[in-house]
Amino acid sequence: xxxxxxxxxxxxxxxxxxxxxxxxxxxxxxxxxxxxxxxxxxxxxxxxxxxxxxxxxxxxxxxxxxxxxxxxxxxxxxxxxxxxxxxxxxxxxxxxxxxxxxxxxxxxxxxxxxxxxxxxxxxxxxxxxxxxxxxxxxxxxxxxxxxxxxxxxxxxxxxxxxxxxxxxxxxxxxxxxxxxxxxxxxxxxxxxxxxxxxxxxxxxxxxxxxxxxxxxxxxxxxxxxx
Amino acid sequence: xxxxxxxxxxxxxxxxxxxxxxxxxxxxxxxxxxxxxxxxxxxxxxxxxxxxxxxxxxxxxxxxxxxxxxxxxxxxxxxxxxxxxxxxxxxxxxxxxxxxxxxxxxxxxxxxxxxxxxxxxxxxxxxxxxxxxxxxxxxxxxxxxxxxxxxxxxxxxxxxxxxxxxxxxxxxxxxxxxxxxxxxxxxxxxxxxxxxxxxxxxxxxxxxxxxxxxxxxxxxxxxxxxxxxxxxxxxxxxxxxxxxxxxxxxxxxxxxxxxxxxxxxxxxxxxxxxxxxxxxxxxxxxxxxxxxxxxxxxxxxxxxxxxxxxxx
Numbered sequence: 001x002x003x004x005x006x007x008x009x010x011x012x013x014x015x016x017x018x019x020x021x022x023x024x025x026x027x028x029x030x031x032x033x034x035x036x037x038x039x040x041x042x043x044x045x046x047x048x049x050x051x052x053x054x055x056x057x058x059x060x061x062x063x064x065x066x067x068x069x070x071x072x073x074x075x076x077x078x079x080x081x082x083x084x085x086x087x088x089x090x091x092x093x094x095x096x097x098x099x100x101x102x103x104x105x106x107x108x109x110x111x112x113x114x115x116x117x118x119x120x121x122x123x124x125x126x127x128x129x130x131x132x133x134x135x136x137x138x139x140x141x142x143x144x145x146x147x148x149x150x151x152x153x154x155x156x157x158x159x160x161x162x163x164x165x166x167x168x169x170x171x172x173x174x175x176x177x178x179x180x181x182x183x184x185x186x187x188x189x190x191x192x193x194x195x196x197x198x199x200x201x202x203x204x205x206x207x208x209x210x211x212x213x214x215x216x217x218x219x220x221x222x223x224x225x226x
Numbered sequence: 227x228x229x230x231x232x233x234x235x236x237x238x239x240x241x242x243x244x245x246x247x248x249x250x251x252x253x254x255x256x257x258x259x260x261x262x263x264x265x266x267x268x269x270x271x272x273x274x275x276x277x278x279x280x281x282x283x284x285x286x287x288x289x290x291x292x293x294x295x296x297x298x299x300x301x302x303x304x305x306x307x308x309x310x311x312x313x314x315x316x317x318x319x320x321x322x323x324x325x326x327x328x329x330x331x332x333x334x335x336x337x338x339x340x341x342x343x344x345x346x347x348x349x350x351x352x353x354x355x356x357x358x359x360x361x362x363x364x365x366x367x368x369x370x371x372x373x374x375x376x377x378x379x380x381x382x383x384x385x386x387x388x389x390x391x392x393x394x395x396x397x398x399x400x401x402x403x404x405x406x407x408x409x410x411x412x413x414x415x416x417x418x419x420x421x422x423x424x425x426x427x428x429x430x431x432x433x434x435x436x437x438x439x440x441x442x443x444x445x446x447x448x449x450x451x452x453x454x455x456x457x458x459x460x461x462x463x464x465x466x467x468x469x470x471x472x473x474x475x476x477x478x479x480x481x482x483x484x485x486x487x488x489x490x491x492x493x494x495x496x497x498x499x500x501x502x503x504x505x506x507x508x509x510x511x512x513x514x515x516x517x518x519x520x521x522x523x524x525x526x527x528x529x530x531x532x533x534x535x536x537x538x
Contacts, residue, residue, distance in 0.1 A: 049450060051538060071455075072454070075454045075455075079452035089447045089450065093245045093444070102451065103451045103452065105457075106448070106453035107452060108228070108230070108231065111230070
């Protein structure tokens with residue numbers, strides 16, 4: 001489903017973020033990518049979203065080379081990938097409801113569907129009563145749950161979560177991990193990057209370990225080992 | 227584009243406009259200043275043009291006829307002149323009128339009047355005063371008159387034309403000076419207007435760019451969530467159009483009391499044009515120019531400003 005083929009990324013200042021990385025992820029898998037800060041986890045994610053271009057190698061999503069999709073059509077590919085970030089990346093001028101609805105509107109979904117799906121998804125992440133709050137009125141954990149609701153509302157094939165618990169306390173971290181696990185149980189592929197040992201050890205799923213841009217371990221049912 | 231998408235774009239534009247209250251207000255203010263200056267340059271241009279036109283209207287060429295020249299021939303020449311496209315008017319002053327004018331002019335100069343009375347006959351000839359559309363056209367008119375004079379002379383007759391004042395060195399000098407002054411005043415006015423308008427348009431562009439700069443992270447988020455380029459850009463353009471529309475209407479409202487207040491002053495000062503009357507009679511076109519400029523400026527500035535943040 002997702003295939004990284006000998007991907008290397010060297011930034012303008014000659015720092016090597018990824019060094020000849022190859023791996024594939026099957027549909028329905030829950031793959032965690034772990035490593036120290038600067039190991040190349042975020043670069044790996046940005047490659048899949050076509051936010052960054054590889055210096056060499058290619059990234060395939062459902063047999064489409066991501067970096068051969070023209071700029072004005074990349075959005076149709078991104079709709080198939082739900083994204084969750086460490087800094088939430090919510091739209092500050094929109095309420096929780098509108099943030100989730102935006103993803104559906106951008107995908108051209110009809111109004112009735114939006115009106116029925118958005119409250120449903122927000123209920124799923126336990127935010128049904130805070131739909132009309134702006135992000136600034138929500139806690140970090142709540143904001144991240146809005147971001148997850150936004151990521152899943154279009155029923156994407158994959159959810160990419162880049163350090164989703166990085167800014168959260170242990171309780172919220174645990175909750176977010178549980179929500180992601182639940183989504184995965186319903187059949188959605190998940191790629192999670194983190195350096196939270198507790199999350200990884202509790203998931204008992206595949207773990208890809210990155211160090212200085214190289215894959216050093218890839219375990220079927222791994223633990224956080226570094 | 228689908229109706230649903232258009233509806234969403236407008237709703238998003240209006241909502242952002244309302245929720246970004248402070249940014250919207252400052253953008254409208256800058257837009258108003260820009261449109262106000264554009265409006266002022268239009269008024270200045272109109273005032274300058276009428277003032278210069280009045281100055282140009284001072285110019286004319288006079289043809290003096292010999293005393294006793296048959297009136298029907300003079301009137302015939304008047305008609306020929308009037309038929310020429312560059313001529314705006316030809317005024318006929320008969321011998322008697324010329325005498326009356328002369329007397330009026332010298333009413334305090336008894337010596338001259340006595341000398342005139344001594345003569346017994348009217349020594350003054352009739353006069354045709356020709357006004358052209360443009361100062362540069364007087365040369366051609368004078369040449370035409372001279373030809374008439376020479377044709378008559380060649381035919382062995384005496385010409386009825388005594389003198390054409392265009393060929394006086396002084397008159398020619400005065401005409402060319404007038405021409406120089408009016409054209410350079412017009413050029414200078416145009417240059418100042420262009421500089422003013424270009425500066426304010428640049429300031430307006432920059433302000434809208436800064437307003438959108440504050441939204442650059444939002445634009446990136448929208449891209450990552452899977453929104454298309456047009457779907458992100460269009461609401462910003464709706465906002466820009468709103469700035470222009472509101473700024474334009476405020477400008478038009480400001481001009482009402484301003485021109486009312488300045489109306490009589492401009493009429494007395496620059497002669498002829500009352501800016502208030504001008505504002506009222508040309509309201510439609512004026513509204514279209516000011517509001518249209520605002521709308522186009524707002525939409526274009528937003529369009530260009532968003533472009534650089536869409537490259538993700």
